[in-house]
Amino acid sequence: MRFHKSAIALALVIGLSFLASLFESRLNPYYFQILIYIGINIILASSLNLINGFAGQFSLGHAGFMAVGAYTSAVMTTELHVAGNAFLNAPIYALALLSGGIVAAIFGLVVGIPSLRLKGDYLAITTLGFGEIIRVIVQNLDFLGGARGFTGIPKLANFFWVFSIVAILIFLISNLVNSTYGKTFLAVRDDEIAAEAVGISSTRVKVVAFVTGAFFAGMAGALYANFVTYINPAQFSFLKSFEIVVMVIIGGMGSILGVILSAILLTILPEMLRTVAQYRMVIYSLLLIVIMITRPRGLFVRPRFGRRDVATKIQL
Amino acid sequence: MSELLQQIVNGISLGSIYALIALGYTMIYGILRFINFAHGDVFMMGAFIGYYTAPRIVNLTGGNLLVAAPIVLVVAMLGCSILGVTIEKLAYRPLRARPRLTVLITAIGVSFFLEYGGQLVFGPDPKLFPTLIPSGSVINTEHIVIGTNSIVVIVTAFALMVLLRFIVFKTKMGTAMRAVSFDHRVASLMGINIDTIISFTFILGSSLAAAAALLYSSVYPSINPLMGIFPGLKAFVAAVLGGIGNLAGAALGGLIIGITETFVSGYISSSFRDAIAFSILILILLFKPSGILGRHEREKV
């Protein structure tokens, strides 16, 4: 029943975003840019939420997956795109997006498997390490532009692509959470040993979480690359991973809506604070510290129990 | 051959600095069981304290570096200790009972606060660190040059490590520290004031970071508010490599990372520099998570 309702909503959103993309040129490019960034950040934050919030695996290397997707799409679209031909470019870009996601998912597998044996702090540092290693590898590959970056990427991303993927991801997550399979994620997050004791394969859950999260992060990267048309490894550093982590934490780990809202907030805020840009990170970090001490479950989550928000037994 | 020797000297010099920072990480992890992400930034603050106070102190002693340098060292250690204890009191103490992940995230928050706050206060541009170690060389042949820099770094680091060992194993406070790291509940039952011990640990760790900062900035005199990020992370890897919670391990880990990094930089490519430490980390965690000298901790259900 719920599935059908949400499927209709999904189709609606995709249709709307397609319509919206037809009118893009009417909108002021600066604000258009912000909306696209909002979409991309929602994808990044929600996909991380899957790994951190739902499966309880603290990953600090999400930007690495984004980088992989970005560069994959950059290479593919630069090689394959047909200048000015929107019809042909659509399936080409769809292919590039998918490839970006798949290659990132493979990296998600590579990162996820060693992580199986690690917990808490060690897992966090290891994922951070992987993120940095990916960045350094890209930096050393001259055909990807190395440290100087990859320029001239065709600008293929628009409202339709961005918000369709947002819709698909949210659809996926909300249906997952309410399913029996989804409950196994939460079980592993809350108490891995107990979960194993009742027959849940924590290995499988963790790997699925990493791979799926990485897949969508890769697509977000592909959207990003084909929007900004210039990427370099420094954009995908630990700092970027941290920004995504902040979105998830402030939104509330495990809360679908909370994370969406915080992604929107944290995209708009820096732009509004442009005149005081140097204070941005200072404010962020203070915010984070205060939230961790006072409301660790997140800003948008109701402090106690909630049925939709899976904050019932968050160990925070 | 001479190139090899020179690289080894370079590596040991760098490694000693990593070792000093790693000791701070390992002590705090031993006591509180969490990675103090902000440690690298306490290191950075030490460099800036040195930057602002050294000129004045050198002036006061009329340019006598032999007298001035130790004074600057003490001042920096004092400053960093105060900083470390303050961070602990304000950000970590309220979270003592919470899951480790919460504190980890808070530590990351503190780290960024120090970095970007530093950019605001000191300005983001690199600054030139004043000379505390007279330039020149101790051994100066065609094949190998060991500058006064390297000697002072290695000797100072070694001296501090010996001092630390003395404090930890031969004093009352040190014994109390070891007790708390072993089992803090029993330790408190024995009458040990946990809060005092934790503050003491932070003082020790931060002081070492301050020393590391002065040494580091003397060898690499361009300082900026983000300078602590990578040395901090690499020192943490060093601590894990050697066995987290183990002092000798931290020192050993620091040296290994310093030498490996120098060799890879010189013989392969410097662009891999940052990735080396992380690759070592992942390998260690996969094959011997307790580190070279560490003990394996069993997880009880």
Next chain:
Amino acid sequence: MKKSLGILAAITVFTAVFSCGERESGNEILIGEYGSLTGTTATFGQSTHHGLELAVEETNNAGGVLGKKIALLVEDDQSKPEEAATAVTKLITRDKVKAIIGEVASSRSLAAAPICQQFGIPMVTPASTNPEVTRKGDYIFRVCYIDPFQGEILARFMYNSLGLTKAAILKDVKNDYSVGLAQYFKATFTALGGTVVAEQAYSEGDSDFKAQLTALKAAEPEAVFVPGYYIEAALIIKQARELNMTMPILGGDGWDSSKLLEVGGQSLNNTYFSTHYSADDTSAAVRNFVAKYSSRFEEMPDAMAALGYDAGLILFDAIRRAGSADAPAIRDALAATENFIGVTGQITIDEDRNARKSLVIISVEDGKLKYKETIQP
């Protein structure tokens, strides 16, 4: 799911609400500037900005251009290419500038140029020397020479003037400028008969170069070429001297900054670098400029300041010649610039939208910059 729709609606309302606060440009001509006011190459941005500011003030005090005052809008790119792209987008789409001046570092210019080209806003780079920059489109101009020329001259200087045939190169892989310049230097040097005995790399922001220097030293070069930016260059030279590497070290215009001397000190003796002008130049134009600049900003102008000044004046001259502040007209006028007498020399914009100018070689002796020679194109 309905919530997502509600959110989309909220966003649209939100963005509609803050579509206010755009600048009126009635009696002003809006010019945008983007540069590295902070970051690892902060003096580049700051010097250029000062030079440009001086040009704007002078022009406005003399009545402005076409009866209107010049208003300069500045954005800091923090020495990062992605920030350069964002800064330029904002200047063009939100602030609606008529032309853009920037940047010094080729990497940042390369990130911003496609955007300026796309929106049809002329961009004048004062000091980016990588040839790729002006190839991005016909709206992109530069008022300095390019790296093939710079690399060639430096190679000739090393081989012919200094008589050195074995060189080692230490380049910055994070910057197109450095990689490009190293490439052009190597090409000419080997063509002349010299050998590049070793090549190593570093990244802008690094502070430890002992490992690479030790490796270079082992190859026994007669000179080292460091085509990077000033802070790393100074540190490299310092550490090289500590390793007993006393041979001459050469560099390009990326060294031109007051910080070079500050950080490098005495270790800079026996080094040379190429740049765009020398403050010791005795010509009337330079004497005049140095006097005005130093009384206004209380410091000596470096090459970036001089180029910023020239870029500004050339742009304003182009607007005058165009007779309007229309972007396409400005573009055409810029392309037609001929024999403009600037502080950094006589400037003519060629068909590739580059400037053919002479190059100045500076040597460092006794901790001070000394003018060595000028080389014509």
